[in-house]
Amino acid sequence: MKKGKYGKFGGQYVNEILMPILIELEEAFEKHYPTAEFQQKFNGLLRDYAGRPTPLYYAKNFSELVGCKVYLKREDLVCGGSHKLNNALGQALLTKEIGKKRLITETAAGQHGLATAMAGIVCGLETEVFMGVKDIKRQASNVKRIKLLGAKVTPVDIGTGVLKDAVSDTLRYWTSCSTTTHYLMGSTVGPHPYPEIVATFQSVIGKEIKEEILKKEGRLPDTIVACGSGGSNALGAFRPFIDEKDVKLVFVEGGGESLDADNSAAAFKIGKPGVLHGAVMQLLQDDDGQVKPSKTRSAGLNYPGRGPEISGLVANGRAQAGCAFDTQVFDAVKTMSRAEGLIPALETAHAIAYMLNHKEEFDKNELVVLNYSGRGDKDLETIMRYFDEA
Numbered sequence: 158m159k160k161g162k163y164g165k166f167g168g169q170y171v172n173e174i175l176m177p178i179l180i181e182l183e184e185a186f187e188k189h190y191p192t193a194e195f196q197q198k199f200n201g202l203l204r205d206y207a208g209r210p211t212p213l214y215y216a217k218n219f220s221e222l223v224g225c226k227v228y229l230k231r232e233d234l235v236c237g238g239s240h241k242l243n244n245a246l247g248q249a250l251l252t253k254e255i256g257k258k259r260l261i262t263e264t265a266a267g268q269h270g271l272a273t274a275m276a277g278i279v280c281g282l283e284t285e286v287f288m289g290v291k292d293i294k295r296q297a298s299n300v301k302r303i304k305l306l307g308a309k310v311t312p313v314d315i316g317t318g319v320l321k322d323a324v325s326d327t328l329r330y331w332t333s334c335s336t337t338t339h340y341l342m343g344s345t346v347g348p349h350p351y352p353e354i355v356a357t358f359q360s361v362i363g364k365e366i367k368e369e370i371l372k373k374e375g376r377l378p379d380t381i382v383a384c385g386s387g388g389s390n391a392l393g394a395f396r397p398f399i400d401e402k403d404v405k406l407v408f409v410e411g412g413g414e415s416l417d418a419d420n421s422a423a424a425f426k427i428g429k430p431g432v433l434h435g436a437v438m439q440l441l442q443d444d445d446g447q448v449k450p451s452k453t454r455s456a457g458l459n460y461p462g463r464g465p466e467i468s469g470l471v472a473n474g475r476a477q478a479g480c481a482f483d484t485q486v487f488d489a490v491k492t493m494s495r496a497e498g499l500i501p502a503l504e505t506a507h508a509i510a511y512m513l514n515h516k517e518e519f520d521k522n523e524l525v526v527l528n529y530s531g532r533g534d535k536d537l538e539t540i541m542r543y544f545d546e547a
């Protein structure tokens with residue numbers, strides 16, 4: 158397959174100012190990533206700073222609730238509280254190799270902004286984080302963390318003040334400073350080579366799942382379930398299993414209130430292929446092909462597009478797409494909290510809700526790995542308010 162293309166998805170649809178920068182990034186990645194020196198630095202940071210490998214936890218009580226054997230891949234235990242640091246450390250190291258001194262990025266749940274601020278400090282790079290005004294409000298605790306680490310938080314008030322708008326503003330700003338500044342993309346979205354780079358750095362998740370499940374169960378899982386918007390935690394978990402055709406891959410997106418086009422983020426259910434942020438992806442659009450704003454209570458899943466690689470995997474049938482609705486997601490937070498003593502992020506709770514709502518699809522002998530992408534501390538206020546009002 159042509160580089161950066163995943164079936165009909167992917168590509169590089171960018172302002173010509175950015176083309177040389179994307180080529181520079183691709184060349185740097187291809188040159189440095191495979192070297193023993195880069196691997197040593199990256200794996201060293203993953204181990205000693207991020208806290209990898211993360212455990213694969215047999216969730217006995219949750220298993221009983223859903224009627225099959227479920228392991229949780231504990232990405233909530235990565236320093237910072239989610240999988241986002243895996244990719245941020247990789248790209249920050251790459252930025253140093255390229256010789257740039259600054260990082261910019263966008264964030265919604267705040268997890269990727271926090272991860273970038275952390276990686277910036279570790280690699281001696283100044284960091285600026287663009288964040289929609291709506292997300293600044295609903296993810297206030299992460300905004301405080303990012304600021305405490307000395308990174309600048311720039312509010313974005315265009316559009317509906319959420320992730321899509323923050324990405325647009327970061328891309329716009331990047332065209333003015335791309336020779337000195339690296340845009341540390343937070344998910345498997347954007348123009349080539351970003352989806353490839355992010356998925357490669359995140360695939361440490363799936364490599365660990367493979368090793369750990371073989372040790373614990375002596376076989377591969379039957380199914381891997383992961384939530385997602387752009388797809389970075391899902392692809393991180395899925396990638397090492399894509400050629401293992403007996404392993405079912407289930408991707409869970411944000412259903413929002415309902416599948417009504419004004420109240421959802423479920424691009425696989427109600428979107429179609431289109432271009433956003435430099436690539437063709439599965440996208441929420443109106444009848445004229447204009448991007449439709451997505452809607453879900455989960456900031457990190459509130460993006461109208463699915464990244465090119467996950468779009469391709471769903472289109473060719475290798476992965477299956479499902480969704481969970483907001484009310485089911487809040488219930489799933491409570492269920493997991495009480496079953497296992499673990500409070501999941503609202504994003505992660507989509508994967509949990511999917512399993513709870515599709516119990517009948519899971520066989521009692523089925524071995525399932527649920528990629529537990531993050532912890533729910535950042536969502537506590539939203540969660541408590543929801544239950545107070547409910």
Ligand SMILES: Cc1ncc(COP(=O)(O)O)c(C=O)c1O
Binds near residue numbers: 386530
């Ligand atoms: C905990 C958590 N899980 C999942 C996601 C969704 O992102 P992705 O699809 O890139 O994994 C986010 C995004 O912010 C997140 O914070």
